[in-house]
Amino acid sequence: MTLNTTQERELRVRPIKNGTVIDHITAGQSLNVLRILGIPDLSEDVVSVVINASGAHGKKDVVKIENRELKVREVDKISLIAPNAVINIIRDFDVFEKKHVIIPEHAEGVVRCINPNCISNSSEPVTSKFTVTSAGGRILLRCEYCERLISENIAAHLL
Amino acid sequence: MTFKDLHIISMKDFSRDMIDHILNPAEKLEPIARGMEKSDLLDGKVLSLLFFEPSTRTRMSFETAMIRLGGQVLNLGSLEATSIAKGETLADTIRVVGGYSDAIVLRHPKEGSARMASELVSVPIINGGDGAGHHPTQTFLDLYTIRRESHMDNVKIALAGDLKYGRTVHSLCYALSLYGAEITLVSPKELRMPDEIITDLKTCDIKVTQADSIEEVISNVEVLYVTRIQKERFPDPAEYQKVASSLLITPQLLKKANPELKIMHPLPRANEIDPRVDKTEHACYFKQSFYGVPIRMALLSLIMGALE
Numbered sequence: 001m002t003l004n005t006t007q008e009r010e011l012r013v014r015p016i017k018n019g020t021v022i023d024h025i026t027a028g029q030s031l032n033v034l035r036i037l038g039i040p041d042l043s044e045d046v047v048s049v050v051i052n053a054s055g056a057h058g059k060k061d062v063v064k065i066e067n068r069e070l071k072v073r074e075v076d077k078i079s080l081i082a083p084n085a086v087i088n089i090i091r092d093f094d095v096f097e098k099k100h101v102i103i104p105e106h107a108e109g110v111v112r113c114i115n116p117n118c119i120s121n122s123s124e125p126v127t128s129k130f131t132v133t134s135a136g137g138r139i140l141l142r143c144e145y146c147e148r149l150i151s152e153n154i155a156a157h158l159l
Numbered sequence: 160m161t162f163k164d165l166h167i168i169s170m171k172d173f174s175r176d177m178i179d180h181i182l183n184p185a186e187k188l189e190p191i192a193r194g195m196e197k198s199d200l201l202d203g204k205v206l207s208l209l210f211f212e213p214s215t216r217t218r219m220s221f222e223t224a225m226i227r228l229g230g231q232v233l234n235l236g237s238l239e240a241t242s243i244a245k246g247e248t249l250a251d252t253i254r255v256v257g258g259y260s261d262a263i264v265l266r267h268p269k270e271g272s273a274r275m276a277s278e279l280v281s282v283p284i285i286n287g288g289d290g291a292g293h294h295p296t297q298t299f300l301d302l303y304t305i306r307r308e309s310h311m312d313n314v315k316i317a318l319a320g321d322l323k324y325g326r327t328v329h330s331l332c333y334a335l336s337l338y339g340a341e342i343t344l345v346s347p348k349e350l351r352m353p354d355e356i357i358t359d360l361k362t363c364d365i366k367v368t369q370a371d372s373i374e375e376v377i378s379n380v381e382v383l384y385v386t387r388i389q390k391e392r393f394p395d396p397a398e399y400q401k402v403a404s405s406l407l408i409t410p411q412l413l414k415k416a417n418p419e420l421k422i423m424h425p426l427p428r429a430n431e432i433d434p435r436v437d438k439t440e441h442a443c444y445f446k447q448s449f450y451g452v453p454i455r456m457a458l459l460s461l462i463m464g465a466l467e
Contacts, residue, residue: 115270117269117291119267119271120275125250
């Protein structure tokens with residue numbers, strides 16, 4: 001017996017009635033996305049994760065969070081590691097709202113500065129802060145304290 | 160343009176107009192800096208100096224600048240005699256000292272410390288050097304020296320020495336580019352400016368070229384800016400000797416120099432400049448260290464609201 005695509009998807013992860021589906025996450029980054037969103041540490045929501053699903057543009061990850069509607073601004077910081085992610089708010093099995101994440105101008109408390117001598121890596125009461133720019137599809141983070149650049153593998157420096 | 164209560168943290172916060180606004184009054188303040196005229200421009204004002212690392216020129220020129228303008232200076236003194244020895248954070252120290260003074264000069268080993276300090280207090284913070292990070296008042300006095308001793312617009316300048324670790328050179332490149340400078344970087348391969356910094360400079364539209372020896376550029380440039388080569392960077396003393404001698408400025412080397420060439424050095428020097436060069440018309444590093452006084456007088460007067 002062969003399954004059509006819809007059946008196959010439903011067998012993997014069933015649709016949710018209410019909540020948020022984050023789609024088109026860069027393949028392999030879903031667990032980091034959850035980490036940035038503070039899930040499950042900060043919530044008791046039921047979460048399903050699909051890693052390496054087939055999408056129209058190659059592999060992608062998908063995250064489904066039941067009974068919680070994430071605010072788009074709240075989720076924007078995941079764009080640092082998943083710039084193509086799409087947030088779907090689901091109500092009664094239907095997509096109520098669909099929005100692309102927007103790369104924020106500043107990222108606070110998300111990433112650790114790569115400079116071990118930066119004040120944000122010391123025992124001082126200070127939260128890491130970066131100015132975010134993107135050039136040619138690449139995201140660049142400049143530490144607002146020591147001005148050091150992070151241009152590669154941002155996920156490796158998540159707090 | 161008002162500079163009252165402005166934090167002085169990084170050159171990247173300054174446009175060309177803003178830099179000119181600091182350099183312009185400095186020349187008028189020179190007679191006061193030399194003790195030839197008296198001033199009470201900063202009478203009643205208090206400047207705190209928080210130096211967590213050694214300093215001669217920066218600390219003393221700030222003190223002189225303040226005293227010459229009739230102001231007072233509070234010194235943190237030795238760290239052992241303060242609450243820092245009891246484990247007080249820099250953040251708390253800054254908040255406390257902010258209540259005692261009209262401005263604070265901070266030198267601290269951690270990069271970004273001055274930026275953090277500026278977020279905590281309303282009195283202006285002057286970054287007096289944050290680790291390998293920024294030292295903007297050094298850059299202001301360097302620019303002022305170039306303006307007084309050579310010329311600012313489209314100056315041909317070579318930066319020689321340790322370009323790898325000294326990010327003050329990076330700040331200077333950025334500031335010079337605002338005046339259309341042609342910059343040549345001269346260093347042995349061990350001390351070359353890191354590629355990421357050169358890429359960063361080029362994204363700011365800064366024209367830089369590289370050369371291996373001073374001899375290649377000495378006849379062409381108008382300013383030669385030499386930085387100290389730190390012996391402790393080299394595990395092998397023989398390697399240090401080799402690198403240091405390849406960049407040594409001697410009277411013989413200067414025979415090929417542009418007659419108008421000015422040699423600058425932020426000091427202290429190690430062995431980069433032969434002492435016999437001091438007597439030549441080219442040497443201007445001691446004038447440069449003096450210019451730290453009028454430039455800091457101008458800066459203090461502006462941020463304390465005594466000058467518009």
